[in-house]
Amino acid sequence: MRTVLRILAGLVLLAVVIAVVVFFGFTGSGPVPPASRDLEALGEEERAELVALGEYVAKAGDCAACHESEDGLALAGGTPMETPMGTVYGTNITPSDTHGIGHYTADDMYRAMVYGIAPGERRLYPAMPYTSYHSVSREDIDALYVYLMAQDPVEKPNKAHEMAFPFNLRPLIAFWNLIYRPDPPEDPGPGLSGGDQLAQDRRGPYLVDVLGHCGECHTPRNLAFAKTDDHLGGTVIEGALAPDITPQGLSTRGWTREDLAQFLSTGLSPQGVMTFRMFPVLSHSTKYLPDRDIEAVVSYLAEEMPEPASPPSDPAAIEAHSEGHRLYMGLCAGCHGGDGQGQPFGSVPMVGNTTLMLDNPLNLHRVIREGIPARHLSGHLRMQEMPAFDTMLEDRELDALSRYLRDRWGLGAM
């Protein structure tokens, strides 16, 4: 008996020793490339250029998506991200010494962005998309650093994350990193700082997979909440479906390159209007991308995209779902039209609507129940409010309406 206990104790001790060795020896940050230039010795003009570039990096990287405060300050922190393990709040990334990143060096910034390790060896939750940002160029991070440090500090304390045990034990993230954090590439290229040196064919993946971190929502995750190989294949996150945006998925739902470009620049296309967590992405990020970058993103997303199908429409659904059709005519057709044609800036067409074509009716049900607030999209583009119908529809009726819509204009209609 004692021998068994001794062996067990020995094994536990060995495991602890290995864990400690692995923790300190293999889970820290990797190499940090030298600064792209001497950031202390920038001339006034040079600094202004770098601030402008850094601002663009911040927009393309959509920092504000998670780091916006509840009252709309872009970088002051507080946006909640709901995960199955608990709620993570975006932190204050203004240059406040007390609450923000005022004490960061440019190297610290690089380590946080690329390796997910903040000063003091504090492991960031992978809600910070360092597994996407790992290929950001040092030049871009330096520009971002100069931009962030040029902002007004906001003295707003960070909100404590609300993670369930054992996910609240931060050092454990080190072991997650060991398995799921990719190493930065040998040559990340010049990034956006390189201007034309970043060729169009590399610009698309850089904007989508690295800075834009689209896969953080659109790529399904495994049980460890790490992104799987089903790149951009679509998944449910924070109570909404982030759709499949692979070339195959997009073309099945009728997207063309022009539609994609229009959707990313303006938030509106024949397929619908940006909703849920994609609307802030428009407001903070994609509407600021110049045509060249939109073009690069579209070329990458639609690479070898099959010819899109024409929008499905099956009038047989009227007979097959008489209750759903009656509800549509009574509650929806006043805006969306008897034939689903919609009204400009008032209501999106049902014909060709991407939400109706998704396998999972989750988004459709939520939009009908909750409505969509009136929105300023971009430029002069606005969309009026869609009212919530939760008090006018019983669950059974919602189901009937949804089946009708999906069979009349969804992929079921083909």
Place this chain on the structure above:
Amino acid sequence: MTALMTVTMTINGTETNPIEVPEDLMLLEFLQEYLNLTGTRYGCGQGVCRACAVIHDGPRGARAVPACITGVAWANGRAFRTVEGHAERDDEGNVTAMTPVQQAFLDHFSFQCSFCTPGFVSAAQALVERLEAEPVPADQVEDVVLAALNENICRCTGYVRYLEATRDVILATPGLTTEGGQAEGS
């Protein structure tokens, strides 16, 4: 060719005769063109301005709904009140007494051109009836009135007078408010 459907509904307490109408007909057109009830107004036509609001008397009580985007396909078999159905009338149909809400709008000179008024009457009346079932503390009345009327648009900008009139009716009517500080009509 739009399909037809036969509808009947209860308007201002009277059941309409069954009639065949296009299935994409909106309730507002039904009221105006088929029943000659022209008091309900067509404003924006997309459910935003609420000039067309009528009261739906449903299982959840009185609720203002926009008649311009609510189709007869949904209205069929349900009960509604339009602005013509609020005041008391004698046997010949002449108005003999306004409702407290209507009277208050007159007393407060709430409207000028009056185009939005039927919608405000519906929204305010629905609120008064909701408060009969669920009274609110008197010091919350301002907020409750604002929330209930906030969607109704008035291009003559009579908002404050509509709000004051509705607030005064609520505070002066026993049973709509609970203890909550504010004295009657203050």
